[in-house]
Amino acid sequence: MVDFEFTEDQKIFREAVREFLSKHLAPIWDKIDEEHRIPTDLIYRMGEQGFFGIPVPEEYGGQGGDFVSAAIAVEEVAYHDPSVAVAVYTLLNNAWPFILSLYGTDEAKQTILPLVGNGRGFFGIASTEPHGGSDVAGTRTRAERRGDKYVVNGEKIFISGVREVMEQLELGGWYLITRTGTPESRHKGISGFAFIGNNRGVKPEGLEYSILNTIGRHGISTGMLTFKDVEIPANMLVGQENRGFYYAMEGFTLARILVAAANIGAARWGLEQAIEWARNRRMYAEEKPISSFQGVSFPIAEAAMELEAARLLVYEAAWMADRIYIKKEPGLKPKDLNFYSASAKLKAVQTSFKVLSTAMMVFGANSYVKETNIARSFIGALSYYVGAEGAQNIMKYIIAREIIGREYVK
Ligand SMILES: Cc1cc2nc3c(=O)[nH]c(=O)nc-3n(C[C@H](O)[C@H](O)[C@H](O)COP(=O)(O)OP(=O)(O)OC[C@H]3O[C@@H](n4cnc5c(N)ncnc54)[C@H](O)[C@@H]3O)c2cc1C
Known part of the structure; x- marks a missing residue:
């Protein structure tokens, strides 16, 4: 049966999240962008309100919720901070802690997840390397086992949350993707670690970081991590050695x-802004609103249609994720989510690009001032249009492989 209703x-x-965000986020989102920092007390309050670790089981300090609720939270956060910085913080802090809850050791889960759940910690993803982010199987950062430790050397770039982890929060880290097999082993020689960059001021020796001078979504930092003989305890290995590529793909x-x-x-925020502006901007002899011109109202109509289509795809994908991971319906496997997730990302990112550029056109020169x-x-x-969490072409590649067949799409 098709049901387009959310549960009670x-x-x-x-x-509840709308009420909280309209009071605590909407009034300051542009200040967050100007000051390049999400206030710590806002992060803590969001933690107390249950914004992080939503699908993570309660026994690990998560909310014991589902992916539809996580999508609701992230959609609302982005509506109330349309620079998407706080949304990025929120979404990473839901997806990657969930992967850790599935495959991490008990020590890793107990150390990291309760602090994620209460807002004191962050757990993101450190995959991308300078030679190219799309080729995860080509990871060059190496982890070598020495006794009860792994020693890591290499470099990660465009990593979200570097300053927050290293300078702001009590504890933080990333699902760190490294090579443990031979250079030729490709995806079969990758391991993932629950890497802690900062635990109450204690930082691993040999870890260096820097912050990139990005063009937008300034509220959350994007940085580089350099590993020079950094030691990671063996119990921070996530799942089995050389299986890390597969957990990473589930996480993505x-x-x-x-x-x-x-x-x-x-x-959604951009569309509302465009509609309001088109109604109120009046000119010419009859003082007509610009919305009376089809050159203005039709792009708005198209944007609204695209947004509804994207929205349906997003919640369909979240609903599929719940059937697979939360309800654990027999016969469904993680790979059954690939088509839905890639389609949702492809479409939603195309849509935000279209809707927000339409809003800029409707605002005219007024869109070109910061205020x-x-x-x-x-x-x-735009950060998602250019690549963050997987380039748009990679989404098409995933969809093509799912519908045409892996053996036909190499
Ligand atoms: C603001 C921001 C935050 C980010 N945060 C994180 C983070 O927290 N953690 C993290 O690990 N990474 C992060 N990233 C990096 C992101 O994951 C990468 O941008 C993404 O994986 C693409 O890699 P790339 O940018 O190196 O582009 P490349 O892989 O170099 O690709 C460049 C272009 O080539 C195309 N291309 C590549 N391969 C193919 C192919 N096989 N077929 C067709 N076209 C192809 C791509 O579509 C793209 O248009 C972030 C990026 C940004 C912009």
């Missing part, structure tokens, strides 16, 4: 649903 619990959750598949939710949240904030949102969402 999900509706109540959406109302789940994270992309929430990325898509962030994009529809920002696009109207349209450009802030456009540039923030």
Whole structure:
């Protein structure tokens, strides 16, 4: 049966997060972007409100919720901060802690997840390397086993949350993707670690970091991590050695649903701004609103249609994730999510690009000043158009492989 309704619990959750965010995030989102920092007390309060670790089981300090609720939270956060910085923080802090809850050791889970759940900690993803982010199987950062430790050497770039982890929060880290097999082993020689960059001021020796000078979504930092003989305890290995590529792919598949939710949240904000402006901007002899011109109203109509289509894809993907991971319906496997997740990300990112560029066109020159904030949102969402959490071409590749067949799409 097709049912387009959220459950009562999900509706109540959406109302509660809206109320919180309209009071505590909406009034300061542009200040967050200007000051390049999410206030720590806001992060803590979001933790207390249950924004992080939503699908993580309660026994690890998560909310014991589902992916539809996580998508609701991320969509609302992006609507109330359409630069998407706080949404990025929120979505990473839901998807990657969930992967850790599935495959991490008890020590890793107990150390990291309760602090994620209460807002004191962050757990993101450190995959991308300078030679190219799309080729995860080509990872060059090496981890070598020495006794009860692994020693890591290499470099990661474009990593979200570097300053927050290293300088702001009590504890933080990333699902760190490294090579443990031979250089030729490709995806069969990759391992993932629950890497802690900072634990109450204690930072691993040999770890260096820097922050990149990005063009937007300034609220969350994007940085580099350099590993020079950094030791990671062996009990921080996630799952089995040389299986890390597969856990990472599951993580990306789940994270992309929430990325898509962030994009529809920002696009919803942009569409509302465009509608308001088109109604109120009046000129010519009859003082007509610009919405009376089809050159203005039709792009808005198209944007609204695209947004609804993207929204349906996003929640369909989140609903599929719940059937697979939360309800554990027999016969469904993680790979059954690939098509839905990649489609949701592809469509939602195309849509936010279209809706926010339409908003810029409707605002005219007024979009080109910071105060109207349209450009802030456009540039923030653009991070996903250019690559974050998987390039758009990679989404097409995943969809093509799923529908045509892996053996036909190499
Ligand atoms: C703001 C921001 C935050 C980010 N945060 C993180 C983070 O927290 N952690 C993390 O690990 N990474 C992060 N990333 C990096 C992101 O994952 C990469 O941008 C992404 O994987 C693409 O890699 P790339 O940018 O190196 O592009 P490349 O892989 O170099 O690709 C460049 C272009 O080539 C195309 N291309 C590549 N391969 C193919 C192919 N096989 N077929 C067709 N076209 C192809 C791509 O579509 C793209 O258009 C972030 C990026 C940004 C912009």
